[in-house]
Amino acid sequence: xxxxxxxxxxxxxxxxxxxxxxxxxxxxxxxxxxxxxxxxxxxxxxxxxxxxxxxxxxxxxxxxxxxxxxxxxxxxxxxxxxxxxxxxxxxxxxxxxxxxxxxxxxxxxxxxxxxxxxxxxxxxxxxxxxxxxxxxxxxxxxxxxxxxxxxxxxxxxxxxxxxxxxxxxxxxxxxxxxxxxxxxxxxxxxxxxxxxxxxxxxxxxxxxxxxxxxxxxxxxxxxxxxxxxxxxxxxxxxxxxxxxxxxxxxxxxxxxxxxxxxxxxxxxxxxxxxxxxxxxxxxxxxxxxxxxxxxxxxxxxxxxxxxxxxxxxxxxxxxxxxxxxxxxxxxx
Numbered sequence: 001x002x003x004x005x006x007x008x009x010x011x012x013x014x015x016x017x018x019x020x021x022x023x024x025x026x027x028x029x030x031x032x033x034x035x036x037x038x039x040x041x042x043x044x045x046x047x048x049x050x051x052x053x054x055x056x057x058x059x060x061x062x063x064x065x066x067x068x069x070x071x072x073x074x075x076x077x078x079x080x081x082x083x084x085x086x087x088x089x090x091x092x093x094x095x096x097x098x099x100x101x102x103x104x105x106x107x108x109x110x111x112x113x114x115x116x117x118x119x120x121x122x123x124x125x126x127x128x129x130x131x132x133x134x135x136x137x138x139x140x141x142x143x144x145x146x147x148x149x150x151x152x153x154x155x156x157x158x159x160x161x162x163x164x165x166x167x168x169x170x171x172x173x174x175x176x177x178x179x180x181x182x183x184x185x186x187x188x189x190x191x192x193x194x195x196x197x198x199x200x201x202x203x204x205x206x207x208x209x210x211x212x213x214x215x216x217x218x219x220x221x222x223x224x225x226x227x228x229x230x231x232x233x234x235x236x237x238x239x240x241x242x243x244x245x246x247x248x249x250x251x252x253x254x255x256x257x258x259x260x261x262x263x264x265x266x267x268x269x270x271x272x273x274x275x276x277x278x279x280x281x282x283x284x285x286x287x288x289x290x291x292x293x294x295x296x297x298x299x300x301x302x303x304x305x306x307x308x309x310x311x312x313x314x315x316x317x318x319x320x321x322x323x324x325x326x327x328x329x330x331x332x
Contacts, residue, residue, distance in 0.1 A: 038204040043072055045201060048145050050130045051077040053122070053200075055150035055159055057223045058088035058110055061096045062320045064220040066208045069149055076147075077129035078107065081122065083155035085110040087310070089318040099324065113158040119166055122159070123193050143197040145189060152205025153224045160200050163192040219319045224310060228303070237302035238265040240309055243319065251315035255308060266298070273301035 052073055056065055061082050070078075080100065082088075090096075090110065097108055107125060111118045130144055148156045164170045168191065189199035207225065211217045218239045221231045228236060244252055245263050252268075253261055256275055262268050273279065273296035280297045283290045308314050318324070 039068065039072060039206050042147065042149065042203055042206075045147065046073060046076065049076060049147045049201070050144045051079065051126050051133075051146045053079050053081055053126065053146055053148045053159070055081045055083050055148060055154045055156045057154045057225075058082040058085045058090065059223055059317055059319045060219045061088075062099055062323045063216050064151060064208075064211075064223075064225070066151055066206055068206070068208060073147075073149070077126075077133045078105070079122070079125055079129060080105050080108045081159060082108060082110045083113055083159065085117065086112040086115070087312045087316060089316040089321075092318070092321075092324050095324050096320075111155075111159065111162075113155050113162040116162050116166055119159070119162045122163060123167060123196075123198065126198070127196055143199060145199050145201065147201045147203060149203050150205060151207050151220065151225050154205070156205070157202055160190055160192060160202055163200070164190075167193040222306075222309070222319065228306065233299055233302040233306065234265070234269070237269065237305045240305065241265050241268055244314065244317070247317070247321055249315060249317060251313075252305070252308070255313055269298045269301040269305065270296045272305060273297050276301065276304060278304070 052069075054065070054069060082096075093110070100108055107129065109118060109121045109125060111122070113119060126144070126146055148160060150156050189201060192198055192200050205225070207220070211220070218231075218236070220226065221228070221236055222240055222243075241252070241263065244250075245261055250261050253259070256268075256272050258268070258271055278297040278300040279294050280300075281292045282295050284293045285291075309317070
């Protein structure tokens with residue numbers, strides 16, 4: 001039976017709770033010993049820091065930021081960098097900025113650190129923020145020290161490397177990857193600029209200890225802030241399909257040559273698997289014994305569907321469109 005968008009959301013919510021009950025739960029266990037220690041280490045390094053750069057995914061500008069950052073890291077000057085802007089539908093960019101301003105976030109830069117897009121705005125903005133603030137015990141230091149924070153896999157290390165390319169003409173100083181948890185500890189200072197002399201501290205990604213809703217958790221997971229297998233690749237693919245159809249985004253139809261949109265994830269993954277020739281042998285017990293049957297490899301198809309979304313092959317997406325329009329996903 002083909003599911004309606006409303007019942008599909010209910011089905012996804014049920015599957016999500018069964019496979020990975022995130023809502024309102026403690027999530028620090030996903031990166032054992034790494035998140036709690038990381039936040040404490042950030043706190044202990046605050047006296048060395050002039051400004052905080054918080055990096056977040058531009059596809060979820062209003063969802064999933066860790067509220068503990070503001071509580072823990074105090075009154076340091078703050079710049080929000082919304083990275084991966086090339087993957088986000090930013091037709092309502094001004095509305096995003098206005099929404100963030102109402103939350104008290106007054107300094108926002110949209111970037112694409114892979115192509116160094118808009119990255120040149122970061123150093124002048126930070127310089128202005130530090131110059132207009134009281135530096136406490138840092139007044140005698142000529143150099144600036146900036147801490148880079150954010151949830152996992154939003155591009156913190158990529159931002160540091162991009163700044164080095166832009167201002168020092170140097171290569172990678174910090175490891176990057178497409179999975180959360182690449183940066184495991186607060187590192188030593190990394191120089192990113194000569195004039196002004198500026199160093200950045202890379203930090204491990206830290207999720208909020210409690211995720212406020214199932215939808216927020218699914219959005220974070222779609223953007224790769226947690227490992228896919230912890231959620232379930234087919235569950236994530238189901239929510240992605242639901243989101244694309246609800247926003248009337250048919251890029252997946254063209255990308256996979258499906259002919260028309262479909263709201264049945266099993267049907268979509270079957271057609272994706274056939275197109276990609278992703279099949280697997282399965283033993284089926286019959287009256288005459290075991291028989292090998294060729295079936296579509298649904299997990300492989302789900303992985304490809306998620307990979308296509310995350311690399312922008314399905315087109316730019318704004319996962320927080322409902323929040324920008326003042327309604328929840330279940331009301332749409």
